[in-house]
Amino acid sequence: MIVCVIGLGLLGGSFALGLKARKTPVTILGVDSNPLHARQAYNRGIADKILSLEEAVMRADLVVLATPVNVILHQLPAVLDKLPANATIIDFGSTKQQLCEAVAAHPKRNQFVATHPIAGTEYSGPEAAFASLLHGKTMIICEKEKSRPASLALVEALCHSLTMPLRYMPAAEHDLHFAYVSHLSHISSFALGLTVLDKEKNQKNIFDMAGSGFSSTVRLAKSSPQMWGPIFTQNRENVSEALAGYIAQLQQFKEAIDAQDEELTKAMMAKANDIRKILG
Amino acid sequence: MIVCVIGLGLLGGSFALGLKARKTPVTILGVDSNPLHARQAYNRGIADKILSLEEAVMRADLVVLATPVNVILHQLPAVLDKLPANATIIDFGSTKQQLCEAVAAHPKRNQFVATHPIAGTEYSGPEAAFASLLHGKTMIICEKEKSRPASLALVEALCHSLTMPLRYMPAAEHDLHFAYVSHLSHISSFALGLTVLDKEKNQKNIFDMAGSGFSSTVRLAKSSPQMWGPIFTQNRENVSEALAGYIAQLQQFKEAIDAQDEELTKAMMAKANDIRKILG
Known part of the structure; x- marks a missing residue:
């Protein structure tokens, strides 16, 4: 062949x-x-x-x-x-x-x-x-x-x-699912990298202090802009919807933390723990 | 001893x-x-x-x-x-x-x-x-x-x-740094887990479709609420500041995607790629 x-x-x-x-x-x-x-x-x-x-x-x-x-x-x-x-x-x-x-x-x-x-x-x-x-x-x-x-x-x-x-x-279903399980992950990681780089002008600090948790969460921020830019553009409606949902979750976290409502942050985290059932 | x-x-x-x-x-x-x-x-x-x-x-x-x-x-x-x-x-x-x-x-x-x-x-x-x-x-x-x-x-x-x-x-410097390089990573991961679980009622879909990228980004969402709730509460001012910065980055991404401004999304990703210099 x-x-x-x-x-x-x-x-x-x-x-x-x-x-x-x-x-x-x-x-x-x-x-x-x-x-x-x-x-x-x-x-x-x-x-x-x-x-x-x-x-x-x-x-x-x-x-x-x-x-x-x-x-x-x-x-x-x-x-x-x-x-x-x-x-x-x-x-x-x-x-x-x-x-x-x-x-x-x-x-x-x-x-x-x-x-x-x-x-x-x-x-x-x-x-x-x-x-x-x-x-x-x-x-x-x-x-x-x-x-x-x-x-x-x-x-x-x-x-x-x-x-x-x-x-x-179907193609439409594919694009919707992947906005959530893949494209959103990449944006969350790029944005995390930007936020930490913005704050930590001393890059040695990041290197010394970042545990393996940060490394795994920010790993996708190394991905290629040439590849991902067009993906976000082509799937922009689904990605935008996924991002809006993600920002809303983060805002709810922020409000709960600002209000010292630890019961709410714990309840949100306990719900997020369900990801264990899927990813083991 | x-x-x-x-x-x-x-x-x-x-x-x-x-x-x-x-x-x-x-x-x-x-x-x-x-x-x-x-x-x-x-x-x-x-x-x-x-x-x-x-x-x-x-x-x-x-x-x-x-x-x-x-x-x-x-x-x-x-x-x-x-x-x-x-x-x-x-x-x-x-x-x-x-x-x-x-x-x-x-x-x-x-x-x-x-x-x-x-x-x-x-x-x-x-x-x-x-x-x-x-x-x-x-x-x-x-x-x-x-x-x-x-x-x-x-x-x-x-x-x-x-x-x-x-x-x-100093203790104050410690708490500020860790809000960025650790506590924020955990919240980004918990919120990602919640967003995807909310959307994907069919958990088999997540399992089948999630590439290793999603797994690594969402890994910290398995973490203990009993341990992390009090951390966010004790470090709430720094964590809140870090979250506000992160949400602003995500909103900028969303606006660029909505506006089909691919040059901007690519420029943001290229900047985030600097994390390679630190984490290898």
Whole structure:
């Protein structure tokens, strides 16, 4: 199988390495607008060849769009136009609704399978990629009824071979859920980093005094602005709703603390402790 | 040396286990108002004997108060009253200013060393304790000039033997810093847990969809309300200021997202990325 990976960063690179770690032979054609990333991906064995987008797509059985979501929004219809008749295209975008709408009326819509692998780290680029990133991680597939059976079956089989459990859901539902369980986490972490950096001009203080609690809460503040900016823009209504809910919870905490209402803060924390039931 | 540990939970228990793991012989007298915790601590070898507070304090060379900060506030003057003339007392509270003020005029003030080990996990109780929790973690000492040289030297030597680096600072400065680098992280995490639990009535959805990012950001929401409620109350002015700053950052994010001002969200994230320089 010939797989064209467009965007050789953390996710695209890890997907390629994961495919190569299986027994089934696979050729990876790599495409990246950043020549340094392309070279790094080639040197690390992520891509067998670096080609232009046109050349790579023409030869592919499967095309993977692993670029930021604003780039996917433009690439998806353009690549679909050029996609060979027997080929399939997937994307790894963290938002799904706008992407699906952008190709809803495309004559080759059924060659597209809208996917979102629930995996990542706070690092980015080909140097951050590793073969096991996707192992055991859930792959969400949206609007599966709009993909032709052969394309859907190919993607499902690939996920199975990478030990990725599958979940299916409408694109709008996907975007709403991820505003809460992912996008909000990132903003809470970016804002925490900003608040502490603003206050603590002496960065050595943060380093010395920050227990592991702060490190884990602020970890996502290391994430890439180029990747996350477009996600928040594309999912702005859901993210805005989630943020409003979060700010309201924080304000309630603040009011309870200001009023020395310790029974209320304890009750809120006890309710938040329910997260133990879910995350163990 | 005979050490009396009052409060046999995560921190008190781990401190006792850490002392026992050294070569120097030590006897731990355990005190806990919860009979189950006392039994668990005895069974795990955290305490060699379980005694009443009075009996244990009377025999101790060193007393450690490892109870919630509201309890320490009452125990510290009461235990100081009974403390043998050659003994030293320390506390593991996450707030320092109110505790120091409570004994500022106590005739035995100089037998007290105000300490805060920067260590913990989201779990609590003697079953969560482990010998290496404090290894390599910073110990903050406040108002060292108010402790007598022999007591200060004992505590410094103990920290050295546990490989804990020392930092000294005024109590008011301690409480201000920790509002930002610790207390705020916990509230951000509790509020995140509440927001997501409120929205996602179907908890299986959270479990399936939450990537590792959500897990790490929400981890502290598992923390003990009994421990954290009194910390927020005692440090309410600093915590309230930190929360106000955090809410303002979140509101700025929300406004930028609502206005589709992606340049601003990216600039805020790029600034937050500076946390990489500190936390690596």
